[in-house]
Amino acid sequence: MAQRTTTIASTVGLHARPAALLAKAAAGSGHTVSLTANGRTVDAKSLLSVLSLSVGHGDEVVIDVDGAEDERVADEIEALLASDLDAA
Amino acid sequence: MPDTVKSDTVRIHFVRHAETLFNVNGQLQGWCDSPLTERGEHQAAALGERLRHTPIAAAFMSDLTRTRTTMAAALAGHPTVQAQPMQELREWHFGSWEGQPNAALWTPVFAELGYTYRPASADWSAMTATGFDAIIDTIHRHDPLKRAETGEQVRTRLATGLAVVLDAAREAASAGTGDVLVVTHGAVIGSMLRHLAPHHRSTAGYPNCGIATVTVTNDVVTVGETDGSCALAGELATSSTRSV
Numbered sequence: 001m002a003q004r005t006t007t008i009a010s011t012v013g014l015h016a017r018p019a020a021l022l023a024k025a026a027a028g029s030g031h032t033v034s035l036t037a038n039g040r041t042v043d044a045k046s047l048l049s050v051l052s053l054s055v056g057h058g059d060e061v062v063i064d065v066d067g068a069e070d071e072r073v074a075d076e077i078e079a080l081l082a083s084d085l086d087a088a
Numbered sequence: 089m090p091d092t093v094k095s096d097t098v099r100i101h102f103v104r105h106a107e108t109l110f111n112v113n114g115q116l117q118g119w120c121d122s123p124l125t126e127r128g129e130h131q132a133a134a135l136g137e138r139l140r141h142t143p144i145a146a147a148f149m150s151d152l153t154r155t156r157t158t159m160a161a162a163l164a165g166h167p168t169v170q171a172q173p174m175q176e177l178r179e180w181h182f183g184s185w186e187g188q189p190n191a192a193l194w195t196p197v198f199a200e201l202g203y204t205y206r207p208a209s210a211d212w213s214a215m216t217a218t219g220f221d222a223i224i225d226t227i228h229r230h231d232p233l234k235r236a237e238t239g240e241q242v243r244t245r246l247a248t249g250l251a252v253v254l255d256a257a258r259e260a261a262s263a264g265t266g267d268v269l270v271v272t273h274g275a276v277i278g279s280m281l282r283h284l285a286p287h288h289r290s291t292a293g294y295p296n297c298g299i300a301t302v303t304v305t306n307d308v309v310t311v312g313e314t315d316g317s318c319a320l321a322g323e324l325a326t327s328s329t330r331s332v
Contacts, residue, residue: 012286016309024307040251048098048261048304051284052254054247 002074004063010085014055018085023047025080031067033077044077098261100253100268100302101139102277103162105154106132107296107319114190114207117273118182121153127323128154131297132161134321138299140165143266146256147171148249150178150272158297159271171271176249179273180224183236197226213289220279246279257304285311295319 010018014037026033026044033044037059042049044063055061061081065074106128110117124132135158144166149155151173159171185193191205198205201215201222215223221239228236257268272280274294281288284302288311294300297318303310 015283016285016287020307020309027306038247046258047306047309048254048258051304051309052251052258054243054251054283 002065002070004074004078005060006063006078006081008055008057008059008061009082011057013057013059014050014053014061014081016051019050020047021085022077022080023050025077029065029067029073029076031065031070031073033073034064036062036064096261097303097305098257098268100257100270100304101142102280102300102302103135103158103269103271104274104277104294104296104298105152105158105271106135106161108154110187111296116182116185116188116190116193117154118179118186119152120186124154124157128158128296129161131318131321132158133164134318135297135299136161136164138315138318139163139269144169144269145260145263145265145267147269147271148177148253148256149173149270150276151175152178152273155271155273159269162269162271171269172252174249174252176245176252177270177272177276178245180227180242180275181235181237182227183231184233185227185231185236193227193230196230197223200226200230208293212293216278216282219282220275242279246276246283250280250283261304281311285309290314 008014012018014022023045034041035044035050035053037053037055040053042053044050063074063077065077067073107125108117108122108128109125110122112125139162147159147163147169149159149171156173163169163171182193194205203211203215224237224239224242228234228238253268253270260266260268277294277300278290281300294314295316299315301312
């Protein structure tokens with residue numbers, strides 16, 4: 001299990017396109033990826049679940065990854081959330 | 089529009105309540121209750137017909153009278169669906185201006201933000217370009233009793249309500265049981281759509297019984313054009329009644 005804590009760089013928070021990019025990356029990783037924010041933990045592969053966290057710009061989130069290459073995937077997800085996904 | 093979708097896709101229909109007495113009178117409703125007008129009853133009935141063949145897996149509304157009565161009519165063709173009332177889905181709370189004429193609040197709020205208030209002002213989209221906090225916080229600041237909500241309070245409660253709606257949407261998508269219906273209020277729909285799709289802008293606002301459908305797939309969130317046909321149906325029905 002690998003864990004990272006980061007803040008959301010996307011100026012619109014983790015909504016719509018940024019949330020979709022995260023869900024897609026989590027689903028494509030082949031690992032179990034969960035996201036914790038505002039007291040809730042959800043499966044990062046589900047766009048609906050990610051949207052339900054209501055994560056805004058600058059909010060802190062915790063990423064948990066489980067799988068064969070969890071450290072690599074955790075680094076990738078962390079880097080994704082620390083970039084302005086809305087501008088990507 | 090097809091009435092069935094793939095199981096990995098879910099639609100959430102955000103519907104504004106039918107026309108009320110306060111709408112006609114030009115009064116701020118917020119958390120106040122006011123009854124549907126005759127036209128509003130027709131709009132709600134049209135909504136029920138519009139949704140009759142749409143599969144509804146779950147339904148949510150604010151706990152105010154106008155959304156409850158609108159929802160009851162909306163579910164005319166879905167007698168087994170139990171709609172869940174939620175305080176979190178209430179309209180913005182306008183504090184001291186609840187029940188007052190619209191202009192009493194909006195004239196000073198628009199002025200402070202550099203605009204001139206007119207009913208159905210096209211400046212609303214410019215005023216809310218970066219979100220609703222500036223407007224809501226201005227309302228709160230002007231409220232002598234400080235009972236009006238702050239932007240943060242509105243965001244927090246709407247996030248709580250939306251999380252419940254999205255959880256139901258995820259279950260509906262997973263089980264392939266249908267769409268999610270949310271009957272709420274104009275400013276709340278604007279806030280929630282902004283949350284789900286930050287770049288979405290309503291060009292014409294949300295008419296009474298207007299339906300704004302959000303489609304969520306594994307990859308993308310899409311907001312459709314607002315369907316205002318039920319508002320128009322109410323208009324026609326009322327005109328027809330008057331002519332008899």
